[in-house]
Amino acid sequence: MKITRRGLIGSLGAGAGGLLLSGCDKINANPGVRSLLQSAEGLTMRAQRIVTNRSAMAREFSAADLSPVFRANGTRQPIGSDYAAHSAAGFADWKLAIDGAVSRPQSFSLAQLRAMPRRTQITRHDCVEGWSAIGKWTGVPLKLLLDAAGLRTSARYLIFHCADRYSQADYYESIDLIDAFHPQTILAWALNDAILPIANGAPLRLRVERQLGYKHAKYVQRIEAVESLAGQGLGKGGYWEDYHDYEWYAGI
């Protein structure tokens, strides 16, 4: 093998670059470094909560601002015979259960939810990936359902159990009570004046407008009030949090 100066410099450069990169990746994988870096999430959440009024509203837009196409992401078609049967029946027998740390566990049919007072809001949906779409959502304010069930004082979080599996696990998400009782937090059953499509979470989808898209659980079938997130999944409060290290607080 002939060693040329150019070749030598090139391979030294590539070697140094490779070392630097593998060094970076080692640092990235170090658990101590990761937990230090992840500690910023708590700081970000507290800082955002300090500057944001509890009931500060996400901007609402006009019909002229709607995205021509509202992009669907994540699960677009849940698998399994149960969901297929519900879908074939137009979700006539779909039940939303509210249980856990509540005084009066509830079960609502879709017809009951659609008959309740509704809220319609044109808001911007922000995916963690970076894209945004503006859509018109109609649904029942979550507060009404929580009032009916009567949260016990021990309840601190709501877990949303979904009907879809995403790669290796059942999809779920969780929010705290500040977001649960926010006026724009609704369980939506319509998008852009039409019955909510399956790709966007039919028959019920959470809207929690001040956070990123993965918090907006689709195919919601059960809401569980809990004291702690430790008992569910891997304990980080959601599918993406458990398996992919997304932040539980998705305000940024």
Added chain:
Amino acid sequence: MGSETANDVPQPEPPRGGDLVRRHRLSTRLWHWVNAFTVFVMLMSGLMIFNAHPRLYWGEYGANSDQPWLQIGATGGGRGIVNLAGHKIITTGVLGVWKDSHGVERRKAFPYWATIPSSYSLADARIWHFFFAWVLVIGGLGYWLVSFYNRHVQRDLLPTRDEIAPRHIWQDIRNHARLRFPTGIAATRYNILQKMAYLSVLFGLLPLMVLTGLTMSPGINAAWPWLLDVFGGRQSARLIHFLCAFGLLLFIVVHLVMVVLAGPFNEVRSMITGRYRLPKERGE
């Protein structure tokens, strides 16, 4: 050199070419190195975040079915392509389609050597980005406060009336183009092009990065909706964030070239120890 004063007390002579002088304050040096590291982490983790959705739009919304202003992707034939406002540029090997360190072809916008982490992970990039965002903001605000308090900004960075005369700026551009850098006592002060570059980064690009970053946050949008009006929407803010990041990159490249041209040992020493050897006056 100068005559002694009437009462025979010797006056300290002004420093001249060859003297070692104090040039950078501790606050400037500390912030410089913390920031040098932080800005690189922010740029590289930012490019990984961009890779999750390699399209930029103007306005409130923007997703795959909407018309992007910039898109980095791959053609059906497997070539890397950048589409900038309708102009297509083939970038195979660098952007869109490239080989990773094992020689495996990848189809992502920015290549492994430009991102943190080097293999695709939006979650990890966000963890790095939002930790170092705090370092950037706290360090930057601290530097602002200290530098106004010790009058670094007023004394060293703000241009004088004479300096902003077009004639003076033109002269400084010519000096730079001919690589005639200041010597002697003049080398202890920033020239007008340096002042304009540093001021535009300190009070232009860096605050813009932070504000457009916050405009992308749905939480902050609820608290400060005026940010959306200032930048024309969340997707516009994302586009401006990206452009300002390349503005910072351009500044860093020019900065490093100037350090090399002006004498890297002396320049780097002055940013570590604060001491700088004045270049000798020409003709000595």
